[in-house]
Every structure is written in structure tokens, then in C-alpha cells.
Amino acid sequence: MTLSSATFPxxxxxMLIVEDSDEDFEAIQRFVRRSPRPIPMQRCxxxxxxxxxxxxxxxxxxxxxxxxxxxIVLDLNLxxxxxxxxxxxxxQDATLKKIPIVVFTTSSNPKDIQDCxxxxxxRYIVKPIDYEQLKRDIQSLIDYWLEITHPxxxxxxxP
Amino acid sequence: xxxxxxxxxxxxxTNCDREPIxxxxxxxxxxxxxxxxxxxxxxxxxxxxxxxxxxxxxxxLLGQPLSSLFSDQQIQQIQQCLTENxxxxxxxxxxxxxxxxxxxxxxxxxxxxxxxxxxLEPRQNLPSPNFIDFYHQVRGVITRIQKAPSLQAMSQVVVxxxxxxxxxxxxxxxxxxxxxxxxxxxxxTNQDQPYLGLRYPATDIPKQARRLYTLNWLRLIPTSQYExxxxxxxxxxVTNEPLDLSLAVLRSVSPLHMEYLQNMGVNASMSIxxxxxxxxxxxxxxxxxEPAYIPYNVRTACEFIGQVMSVELVNKAASEDIDxxxxxxxxxxEFVDALSQEDHFLDGMAKLGRQLLGLVNxxxxxxxxxxxxxxxxxTPPKDDINALLKWIxxxxxxxxxKTQSLMQDYPAAAAYKxxxxxxxxxxxxSIHRNFILWFRPEVIQTVNWGGNPNKPVEVSEDGSLxxxxxxxxxxxxxxxxxxxxxxxxxxxxxxxxxxxxIVGIVLxxxxxxxxxxxxxxxxxxxxxxxxxxxxxxxxxPLRGIHNYANxxxxxxxxSLTEDGVAKLRTLVRLTQRMEDLxxxxxxxxxxxxxxxxxxxxxxxxxxxxxxxxxxIARSQDDIEFRIxxxxxxxxxxxxxxxxxxxxxxxxxxxxxxxxHKWVEIGTIESAESLPAPGGIPTTATPVFYVRxxxxxxPPQFTDKIFQIFRRxxxxxxxxxxxxxxxxxxxxxxxxxxxxxxxxSTPDEGSIFFFxxxxxxxx
Numbered sequence: 001m002t003l004s005s006a007t008f009p010x011x012x013x014x015m016l017i018v019e020d021s022d023e024d025f026e027a028i029q030r031f032v033r034r035s036p037r038p039i040p041m042q043r044c045x046x047x048x049x050x051x052x053x054x055x056x057x058x059x060x061x062x063x064x065x066x067x068x069x070x071x072i073v074l075d076l077n078l079x080x081x082x083x084x085x086x087x088x089x090x091x092q093d094a095t096l097k098k099i100p101i102v103v104f105t106t107s108s109n110p111k112d113i114q115d116c117x118x119x120x121x122x123r124y125i126v127k128p129i130d131y132e133q134l135k136r137d138i139q140s141l142i143d144y145w146l147e148i149t150h151p152x153x154x155x156x157x158x159p
Numbered sequence: 160x161x162x163x164x165x166x167x168x169x170x171x172x173t174n175c176d177r178e179p180i181x182x183x184x185x186x187x188x189x190x191x192x193x194x195x196x197x198x199x200x201x202x203x204x205x206x207x208x209x210x211x212x213x214x215x216x217x218x219x220l221l222g223q224p225l226s227s228l229f230s231d232q233q234i235q236q237i238q239q240c241l242t243e244n245x246x247x248x249x250x251x252x253x254x255x256x257x258x259x260x261x262x263x264x265x266x267x268x269x270x271x272x273x274x275x276x277x278x279l280e281p282r283q284n285l286p287s288p289n290f291i292d293f294y295h296q297v298r299g300v301i302t303r304i305q306k307a308p309s310l311q312a313m314s315q316v317v318v319x320x321x322x323x324x325x326x327x328x329x330x331x332x333x334x335x336x337x338x339x340x341x342x343x344x345x346x347x348t349n350q351d352q353p354y355l356g357l358r359y360p361a362t363d364i365p366k367q368a369r370r371l372y373t374l375n376w377l378r379l380i381p382t383s384q385y386e387x388x389x390x391x392x393x394x395x396x397v398t399n400e401p402l403d404l405s406l407a408v409l410r411s412v413s414p415l416h417m418e419y420l421q422n423m424g425v426n427a428s429m430s431i432x433x434x435x436x437x438x439x440x441x442x443x444x445x446x447x448x449e450p451a452y453i454p455y456n457v458r459t460a461c462e463f464i465g466q467v468m469s470v471e472l473v474n475k476a477a478s479e480d481i482d483x484x485x486x487x488x489x490x491x492x493e494f495v496d497a498l499s500q501e502d503h504f505l506d507g508m509a510k511l512g513r514q515l516l517g518l519v520n521x522x523x524x525x526x527x528x529x530x531x532x533x534x535x536x537x538t539p540p541k542d543d544i545n546a547l548l549k550w551i552x553x554x555x556x557x558x559x560x561k562t563q564s565l566m567q568d569y570p571a572a573a574a575y576k577x578x579x580x581x582x583x584x585x586x587x588x589s590i591h592r593n594f595i596l597w598f599r600p601e602v603i604q605t606v607n608w609g610g611n612p613n614k615p616v617e618v619s620e621d622g623s624l625x626x627x628x629x630x631x632x633x634x635x636x637x638x639x640x641x642x643x644x645x646x647x648x649x650x651x652x653x654x655x656x657x658x659x660x661i662v663g664i665v666l667x668x669x670x671x672x673x674x675x676x677x678x679x680x681x682x683x684x685x686x687x688x689x690x691x692x693x694x695x696x697x698x699x700p701l702r703g704i705h706n707y708a709n710x711x712x713x714x715x716x717x718s719l720t721e722d723g724v725a726k727l728r729t730l731v732r733l734t735q736r737m738e739d740l741x742x743x744x745x746x747x748x749x750x751x752x753x754x755x756x757x758x759x760x761x762x763x764x765x766x767x768x769x770x771x772x773x774x775i776a777r778s779q780d781d782i783e784f785r786i787x788x789x790x791x792x793x794x795x796x797x798x799x800x801x802x803x804x805x806x807x808x809x810x811x812x813x814x815x816x817x818x819h820k821w822v823e824i825g826t827i828e829s830a831e832s833l834p835a836p837g838g839i840p841t842t843a844t845p846v847f848y849v850r851x852x853x854x855x856x857p858p859q860f861t862d863k864i865f866q867i868f869r870r871x872x873x874x875x876x877x878x879x880x881x882x883x884x885x886x887x888x889x890x891x892x893x894x895x896x897x898x899x900x901x902x903s904t905p906d907e908g909s910i911f912f913f914x915x916x917x918x919x920x921x
Contacts, residue, residue: 023703
């Protein structure tokens, strides 16, 4: 497989949800599953796990490359290495930084929003306490990344 | 003093210093000197005047045993005296039988230079001295010396008492300074011309004389017009050297000294050494214009007074030191108080004002901090100060600079020498540019010398230079220009202490400030994290409840009754309300901490935007916005003030049940007739108001409406809301240091008044 020419579509590559709250994950999962096309999903409950998964699937030139996430949905408040640190590390890596990241968090702190966009996230969504709103948000997210957006190529490995 | 050193150096032709005054080979004529062999007591050397005073001629005495003059009993007395401390035994009551008459003598004996020297002074017809007389003579004096509060007072007691005991015309206390010259610090005299305050150059008392002064505490010259009596033979037969008369009371003094006394018009003179730390501190000097013989016992009393004074010198110095230090301590305490009460070095120093001057007896002072300076008393012009500071800076030595004559090294200072000839400068901190400068004016300084200190130099017959004592002791004045009074060692010490004191305070304040900043920062961080906890950690479970209630309705709606579904809907609504409250609280806490960004804001435009937005949101309502006059431009934080107007105007619309609602926004120039909170009308201008024709507020609630989450109506009445709007409005006003209050008539409407600037200072 020539890595450089391969595309990175969300339908083949899973969506990585980094979310420590089971309830929030269940809510996301509930609406993602309602999508007419099946979308593969991975879940990490903390930063270390997420970084390990990215290292194993994206950075290692092995069989797990199919499992490299095509989109990361990231919560900011995570136990241990929190979302801001993960973001920083991903965006510092020449290969990983090509993976689109959508922050999905409780925090509406203007500083968080500012910091995340400065670090290069694609979207920042505040988790609503509004069932209908949540439903719409998840649907839009999927539509946007599946239908509208042209995905980046699968990142080439730096020697 | 520098001038004095220079002068004394010029005349320091040291023939005085070289004169061997301890071996004059002669004595004064008012007594007889006998030199005795140490063990045999054989008379080996005598003064030539034995015949007149004792009877036998010198030749008749030489080689004779002592018994040729004295009885065995007297010889025993002399021998016993030699085995003991003769100082405590002298004088011996001796008598020499001359024909029919026995002539009484005071015998003064001491061992020196390998021989025994016995000096005999004829005793006047005075009652025999005894210990009780001596005791009475000095007891009162000693008490007064000890009780004297200061060196000055003690010296005055001493001159008065010594003059009373001896009857001299003039008795002075003469104090040496570190250069060797001295001045008269106390005087008691019956003469017209006072010597008090006069200075005498160091050359007046040559080195070897000073040495003898420490060996021998009292010298008497009954008359300066005496003929010295030579010793026979001239040399000490034991050593074959001139006899060392260092400890002899009859020692003949230098002819230069006699000339000196005569030039001064002094006939009899006596001096008593004042010794401190084994060195000569000063003299009790006695002058008489007539010859005067002071009997040995009176001399002993005077010497004793000198010894007591010598001992007390230390105590007086110490107590003066203590007084001075106490004074200093209290000043220091005031400094510490003043400095620590103020955050800024300059403010603290400003409080001290004139005390700063008193500290070093200055007439002007400047305290600089950064680019700011405050001045006290008389100081050079401000522009000159900067240049002067620039010049001084590289000259600081251990944080201090001092000069007595600034213009000497810094010619620009000539312009202001009248107010700043002398400068004493302290560098507290070069980084913060903290300096203190003290100034002293030019003193056309007068030094009063006891005669011209430049001793005339004579060329003697052999062509060598010879110094003869000054002819005139008339007041000789020297003037010094462009110079201030000298900065005293004690004053310099004071400012050095002050420096370390201020440095200490400044450092401590810096530490305290750092600590405070740290605490403040931590407390801010804690507040931040509190807000975060409120926003995130509380919201997360709330969202869970909300979502799961919805899951329940979605997944199990079919098996629930209508009532069950209704209850789940209520649960969902409550979670949303809870979120609103959390958001309001979070917003309110952010409002308090956000830094105000003051800028000129056109409030007319701002209010237009607010009303436009509200009109869109409530397009179904019939609302009239009235702005009778354009609103002014005001310096304020735009987002916060936008929120303030939004909250007030939307409240005005919300709590309004009229068919035709109106809101009026305006300003009044003077609000002094308005009943502001606390009954104190505001004087700040302008006063803004937001007026409506709404439901109004009952008077008992006009204060409570500003409390957070305080509602006067059911939570779903009048469009609901969290009850934080007015609290936020008040917070915004308070952050602008303004005031907000309300006037209302129920059913007619309310007027909210507010200001956005602090009350002007009266």
C-alpha cells in the first residue's frame, strides 16, 4: 500500500472518541449509530490511552494502519493527561497533526475556546444540556465530516 | 579638619619634637634634688642649690651617706617608702636641721634610671596635711564629677574646683583631637580674655612632652622666670649618662616652653594629664600671671581629680553615646513606622519631612525614587539635582558619598554653594534609583586659633632652622570658603545605619509584596478552578440526568403512562433550569475577575445596538424606546456596559404588563436632588437612567432586587430568568466605581439610576 496516495475517509477509518464519561459516550454513540451508514468507532477513556492508540495505528507502519482514526472527537477534561495536553502533543507531531480534531466539551470558558483554536482544532463544540440540541450537534458533525469535507490523505510517515 | 592638618604639616619642623626634654640636666629652683645610690643610699649627685635650701654646699654632700642630712628614723622612713609603692606614701614629712632650726620638707622619693631620686620641697607654713583634709577637699568634687550629666558639665565642674583649690587665674580643660591639635572646652578664669573655644596647633605640645604627660600626671612650674639649677656632677655617676628626670617633679622644663609661657603672659603654670586608654586625652591646664607655688598635698588633690575625671571620661562618653543612641533609636523607630506604613519608599520618606534634616543637621534634603524626587528645606534647583546625581553615582563608596566642599571637585556646584556646599548622599538601591541627599550651606567658616598657628621659623646662628614659640597669642582667625561645616563621624554613622535600615524595610516590603501577590494569584487561581468546577463537574452529572431522562422517554415511552412521561419532562426542565443557574453564577464570577478594558464608548450608539437586538428578540411585543437626548461618550468597559444596559432594558420590557410598553434611556446632569442609597446624593456625573412604565417594585424590595437569584415573582412569570440580571448590573456599576439605585411606584413603573464613575473627591 502506498501510503502517500491513500485517502483517509471516515467510512473506512474509525472515528476516535476520547471521552471519560460513560454517559456522555453513550449519548454520542446513540446518535452516531442512527447514521444510515455504519461509522466505525473507537473509544479511549484517557489521554495516555489515546496517545498510545495513535502511536500504534498511525505512527507504526504495520497492519494496524487501517485502524488509524480519520477524526478525533476530544473531551478536554480527562483524568491524567487531559485533553489540552493531548491536543498539544498531536499538533506538535508532523504526521498526527493532519488528523482533524473536534473538541466536544462541557467547558464554555473563552480561554479554553481560544487556546484550542490556537492549537489548531477544527471545531469546538460545547456539550449542551439539551437533548434535541445534542441530537442535532452529533448529526451535523457526522454529516459535515462524512458528506461535506474532503478528507486529508493518510499521513505519510516521516522516516 | 583638613585645613588644620595642612597648617600643622607646614610648620612641622620638628626641632621641638627632637628636644630631649627628659634629660635637661637641671631642675627648677623651688626644691632640691638628691640622687642616692640604690643600696647604700650614698649621695651621688645633687642639685647645685643645696646650700641655700639645706645648708651644705653640693661638694659637702657628694659621697656622703644620707645620715649626714637626716635622722635614722627619717632614713628608715625613706627606706620603707622604697620597698612599698611610693606613690601612695609620698610626700614624706622630712626635716633637715640647719643650725637651730629644723626646716620641714615634703620629700618625694622614687626609683628610676638605676638610682634613687629624692626631691625636697620646702614646706610652707601650712597646717600639716592629713588624709581627712584631702578627703574633704575632694569628696564633694568627686561626687559632682560623677553626677555631671555630660562631658561638658563634668569639665566645667573640674575647672571650677581646681581653680577653687589652687587659686590659679585660669583653669581650662583642653581636649586633643585626632590630629593632635586641641581646643579649650571648659574654662574658669578671672581674666578678661576668655580662651574658651580657642584651638592650639599640635606643635604646641611636642611628642616627647606628650609621652611625659602619660608617665607623670602632674607638672608644676611655680614661675616661668626661674633660673634652672644644674646638677652636680652633670651626669648620673652610676650610668655616666645625663640623669633621666622623667618622673622628677622638679625637672626643669624646656626653654622653648618657658618662652611659650612668657609669650602668653603666664608666670606659674600647672597641668594635670587626662588619660584615656593609656593615651593622653587632654589636660587640665592652669595658668597664673604671678608666681604660684602649689604645695604637694594640693597637687595630689588636683591629680586625684584628674584621675577621677579620666575614669569618668569613659562613662560620660558612654552615657552621651547612650543618649545619642536612644535619640537615634527613637528616630529609627519613627522611620520604620513611617516607611512600613507606606507601600512606596517615597511616601514613607515624605512623611518624615524635617526629621530627615535633623538626623544629620542638614539644611536641605532630597529623596529620589525612580524619576520622582521630593525635597525638604533648601536644596539646589531640580535640574541641577539630576546632573549632580549623575555625577555622584559613580562616586558612591559602599552606598555613600560625602563632601564638605562640593565645588572643589564639581565646579558646577559653585552656582548653588550658598545652599549646598556640602553633600552627604546615600544610595539605597541603584536598581530602583532610590537616593537620599543631604545638603549643608556654605559657611564662611572661622577657626579661632590661640595665635597664628604658623610658628615663626627662625634661622639660628649655625644656619639651621629653628622653631621658636609664637610671640602672639591673640585670637587668630582663619576663614574657609565654599565649604560647609564638617560631616561628623557620628552623623556618617547615623546615615549608614539609616541606609541599612531602609534597605531592610525596602527588602521586607518587596518580600511582603511578593508574598501578597503570590497569595492573590493563588486565590485567583482557586476562584478560577472553583468556577471551573461549577461549570464542568456540576454540569457533567446534570447532563447525564438530562440525557438519561430523554433516553428513558425514547426507549420506554411506550410502557410509561402519560403521567410518567410528564414527570420525566419536568425532570428534564429542571436540569435545564439548573444549568441556567450554574451559567449565571459562572458568568457573575467571571465578571468580578475580568480586568476592565476602559475605552471611550459612544453610549448612544451602544444603547441603539442593545435596543435593536432586544427588538429583534421580542418582535411580537409593542415596545417604544425613548432616548430624549443623545447619550454621551464615556470611558468604560464596552462589553460590561453593554450587558448592563441589556439587563436593565430587558427587565424594563419583561416586567411590564401594559399593552403599550415604553422604555426611556437618558442622563441627568445633576442628581443632587435624587434620593440615592444611604441618603447621600451622588455628585458623580452624568447620572444615567432607565425608566419604564412597567409593573414597578414594592418599596420593601427595592434593595433586595439586586441580590443574586432573588426573584420577586414566580420563576415562570414574566418570561422567567435566573434572577441574576440586576446582580450583574450592580456588579458592572460597582466595577466602574459607580452607584446604582432604583425609584419605583408599583403599577406605574420604575427608574433605575446609575453612574459609571467614582464620586469626585471633595
